[in-house]
Amino acid sequence: MSNLRVRAAQDAKTLNIKDWGLLAELVGPDGIVYNTDAETGEPLRTTQQLYDRTRIIPETGEDLIVSETISCFSRLSLERIPQAGENWAIRIQESPTNETLVDYVLSPTRAPEGGKSLEQIRLYLQKVEQSP
Amino acid sequence: MMNFRLIHDSIINILGLAEAGRFQTIGFQRQTKAVEEAVDNSRMVTVFYSAGNFPKTSAGLTGPVQHDITFRVELLVAKPATADIATINNPASTPAQKLAALAALQEAAQRADGSMDELIEIVYQILMDARNVDMGLPVGTVASRWIPSFQKDEPRPKGDLVQLTAAATLTLRTAEQIAGDPGVEGANIINNTLDIPGNTENITGVLIDNA
Numbered sequence: 001m002s003n004l005r006v007r008a009a010q011d012a013k014t015l016n017i018k019d020w021g022l023l024a025e026l027v028g029p030d031g032i033v034y035n036t037d038a039e040t041g042e043p044l045r046t047t048q049q050l051y052d053r054t055r056i057i058p059e060t061g062e063d064l065i066v067s068e069t070i071s072c073f074s075r076l077s078l079e080r081i082p083q084a085g086e087n088w089a090i091r092i093q094e095s096p097t098n099e100t101l102v103d104y105v106l107s108p109t110r111a112p113e114g115g116k117s118l119e120q121i122r123l124y125l126q127k128v129e130q131s132p
Numbered sequence: 133m134m135n136f137r138l139i140h141d142s143i144i145n146i147l148g149l150a151e152a153g154r155f156q157t158i159g160f161q162r163q164t165k166a167v168e169e170a171v172d173n174s175r176m177v178t179v180f181y182s183a184g185n186f187p188k189t190s191a192g193l194t195g196p197v198q199h200d201i202t203f204r205v206e207l208l209v210a211k212p213a214t215a216d217i218a219t220i221n222n223p224a225s226t227p228a229q230k231l232a233a234l235a236a237l238q239e240a241a242q243r244a245d246g247s248m249d250e251l252i253e254i255v256y257q258i259l260m261d262a263r264n265v266d267m268g269l270p271v272g273t274v275a276s277r278w279i280p281s282f283q284k285d286e287p288r289p290k291g292d293l294v295q296l297t298a299a300a301t302l303t304l305r306t307a308e309q310i311a312g313d314p315g316v317e318g319a320n321i322i323n324n325t326l327d328i329p330g331n332t333e334n335i336t337g338v339l340i341d342n343a
Contacts, residue, residue: 027220029234031227067168067291087234089220103217108239109289126240127212127292 009119013039013047013074021045023099024071027089028080038079047120048072049092069104069125076119084111090125103128135273135306136201140181142268143203143259143302147177150258155251167210167290175209175251182301186308196307203302205259205279207251210293211243240294241287248296252282259302267304276305 002010024046025035035044050070054063071092075081082088085108091101104125106112113122144159151157158178170176182204186197216233219225225233258264260279267274284298 027230027234029231031225031229031231031234033230069292087237089215089217089234089237091221103221104292105213105215105237107289109241109287109294124289125292126289126294128215128217128237129212130217131214131236131238 009074009076012118012120013076016047016072017045017074020048022049022093022096023101024049024073024093025091025101026078026082028082029086029088030080032080034079037077039076044073044077046071046092047074047077049096051095071123071125072115073121073123074119075116075121078121081121082106082112082123088123089128090123092125134199134308135269136181136184136199136308138269139201139267139274139304139306140179140203143179146264146268147179147255147258150254154254165208167293167295170208170210170295171293172211172247175247176207177251177255178206178208179203179302193310195310197310199306199308201304201306203304205255205300205302207248207255207298207300208295209244209247209251210290210295211240211247212293213240214238214243240289241296244287244294244296248284248298252284252298252300255300256282274304274306276303278303 022045024044025033026044027033036042037044048070049072051067052065053068053070055066056062057064069092071090086106087108088106090104090106092104094100094102105128107124107126109126110124112124115121140159144157147157154173155175155177158176159180161178161180165176180203181201183202185200187200189197215237219233220230222229256279260277265274265277266272267277279300279302282298282300285296287294287296289295
């Protein structure tokens with residue numbers, strides 16, 4: 001029987017994917033494509049996908065919405081956990097209502113953030129374009 | 133118009149003609165710039181009159197007075213990362229091929245740094261070009277043209293891109309005349325003929341009938 005900590009982590013994954021999950025696909029530095037949930041075998045989904053955030057302009061105090069793409073996953077869903085300094089490619093839905101996957105890479109300037117208490121990981125993404 | 137305004141307009145014109153799709157020129161300080169506007173060859177060069185000094189002189193009431201001008205030149209570039217996405221996304225690619233494509237990923241900060249160095253070179257060569265010693269104005273208008281330094285800032289992640297800014301000062305000397313402020317052209321005074329209905333001669337007065 002799992003204890004409450006394990007149950008909490010599993011519930012955080014299940015409930016967040018049910019309410020907020022969007023499709024995603026990861027390509028690790030080993031060249032392996034991770035597009036299925038390591039626990040359930042279902043298509044891999046984020047527990048939270050953010051596209052924008054609000055920032056305050058210091059000079060005027062106005063709110064400004066800036067594009068900043070952040071993907072949160074349950075660590076339970078991932079066969080391999082992204083580490084700081086690794087090169088990962090990630091494809092996420094273009095928008096909550098558009099399932100077309102668009103390309104990003106893991107931002108090398110912001111390391112993946114923890115959240116181990118509920119087995120979550122937050123990834124900061126950077127736009128990528130085709131190299132010449 | 134004072135010379136510093138003519139020089140500013142001329143600098144914008146010189147930079148505009150030299151753009152060739154490599155950057156965009158802005159002639160005033162913008163309050164906010166969206167980083168997406170400055171991606172790749174849309175990188176921005178902003179030039180504006182920043183400061184001026186007028187050393188005291190006994191040149192009389194109407195000049196000419198020496199004007200030591202400082203223009204601020206601000207540069208902005210923004211870049212995403214690049215990678216061989218086609219190989220990474222190709223289902224037929226082997227893990228080794230995807231691994232190699234990811235290992236060759238070029239991060240955005242590195243690209244932004246290279247792009248800024250290139251832009252600094254372009255702007256410096258344009259503004260310090262011997263053919264622009266008079267900044268496109270009649271010979272003798274401008275003297276002591278010089279760019280003493282460039283200052284590059286730290287790259288900053290802005291949303292999905294990385295932004296890098298740099299700045300320089302362009303100093304010049306010119307002579308300004310003091311012609312006084314011409315004011316604002318006022319409304320015309322319209323001299324209308326007095327129109328009195330029923331009076332064919334358009335005069336006023338008292339008619340004395342001596343009948």
